[in-house]
Amino acid sequence: MMRLLAGAGALVAATVFSVHAGVTASSSRVIFTEGQAQQSLMLVNTNDWPVMVQTWVDNGDANPAPGSVNAPFVSVPPLFSLAPQRMQGIRLIYNQSPLPKDRESVFWLNVYEIPPGAPARSLQAQSVVLTMNTQMKIFWRPKTLGAPENLSEKVHFRLEDLNGKRKIICQNRSPWHVSFATITLLVAGRAYGVEPQPDMMVAPYGEKRYSVAAEAARNRALPLRVRAEIIDDEGNISVSEFPLSGEERGK
Template sequence: MRNYFSVGSVLFSLALSLVLSQSVWAGIIAERNRIIFPEGVDEQDLMIANTNKYPIIVQTWIDDGDVNNTPEKTEAPFVVLPAVFKMNSNDAKGLRIIFKHQPLPDDRESLYWLNIYEIPPQHKSTSNNTAELVVAMNTQMKILYRPTALINQKVDLLSSLQFSIVKDKQDIMLNATNPTGYYASFSSLKLLINGHEYKSEQKLDMMVAPKSTEQFVFKKLSAVSQGQAINLSFMLIDDLGHSHQGHRKNL
């Protein structure tokens, strides 16, 4: 899942820096971290809960994952109901995700994103020495449409992925190729060189689409790897959100 936040209606004061220095987390918690939509299923339910200590307004929509999308601009083969609603603190709510039966590829998964946009209440400031920070948080959750042809296949995604490295003057690029019809989602990618671990640069989506190649960058490692064996350790996320470890030797 991905989280974004926007800030509005701020009264600047000394207290503002203290507020901004704290981590911002979504208060909406969902029962799953992704939704698998098999071909032939018309709709699915998703339970969400408001863990904030205050009521919020929630807006929902489904899009292709562009963070600049708004509900008015989006086009997707799914619709989510209700679109706008209020949740009190500790409330739970069921969402309905409905497939509109638009044509989608039958040899690979199709990826869309459920947006859960939470808006907290805005209170009037009572003093010139206090700061008010309104944070609207958007949580994005994957919706993976899975055609029947894939459902009937038995594919070991962990062993099917192919990796190679490319060096330049400073960095190492790891090419990850996914020959299957499934999306491959990583929680981590590490190179093991001379007994030391090095993590890849973080990307917005650590995924490789079906039948495609994605590149991951390891900064300033080209000199470190000269004459050394390079091994790979990675964690692959399954349908339930669990991670499974994989290895490749001597890349």
């Protein structure tokens, strides 16, 4: 899953507008297997204007800044210009800093695009000039783990009812990160999506809470199930349903 952060530059009669990255990558994630020193990634500028691109790696800070975090990966080149509809390759180099051998580690590649000054546009265009930062995951995987297997068998969901509010808790019992595109609570034929988070991923041997819409808390029908979309190494999605255990605390 990629994260897209935008900062407004010059506003041109904008009331309703969409935001998307103009610089896109050839894959949605990068997988390093222990022993690999570097990986390559292609970037393409889909904009109709040139941009400056800055790249760096951090540990997942929601407000990243180059040089603010010491990550074990370096992106080369760190700064370059990219003409419209042109491609540029970058290299991600692992500096061999020790990482845990019993589970995956994850870091984030930042692709920060800086457009030129505000172009002359019609006031009817309803557009903005933005600086865009796209974050994509870099997974470092110990050799002994291999690729993720049967992830749907290694996650467990339970429901927490606390003071009239419902949360779905996902426990990851595997050494791999589990990335979700969506998580949905199924109650008596009704579907309630969890509130979106910047990152829906659950760390190895960790757990995460996802809030459910207030309406779902009022639906007490049984049985309860969870439908989840799991993202694999290639960015493909598989859909699985899970039983849901429950607990109730508070009134």
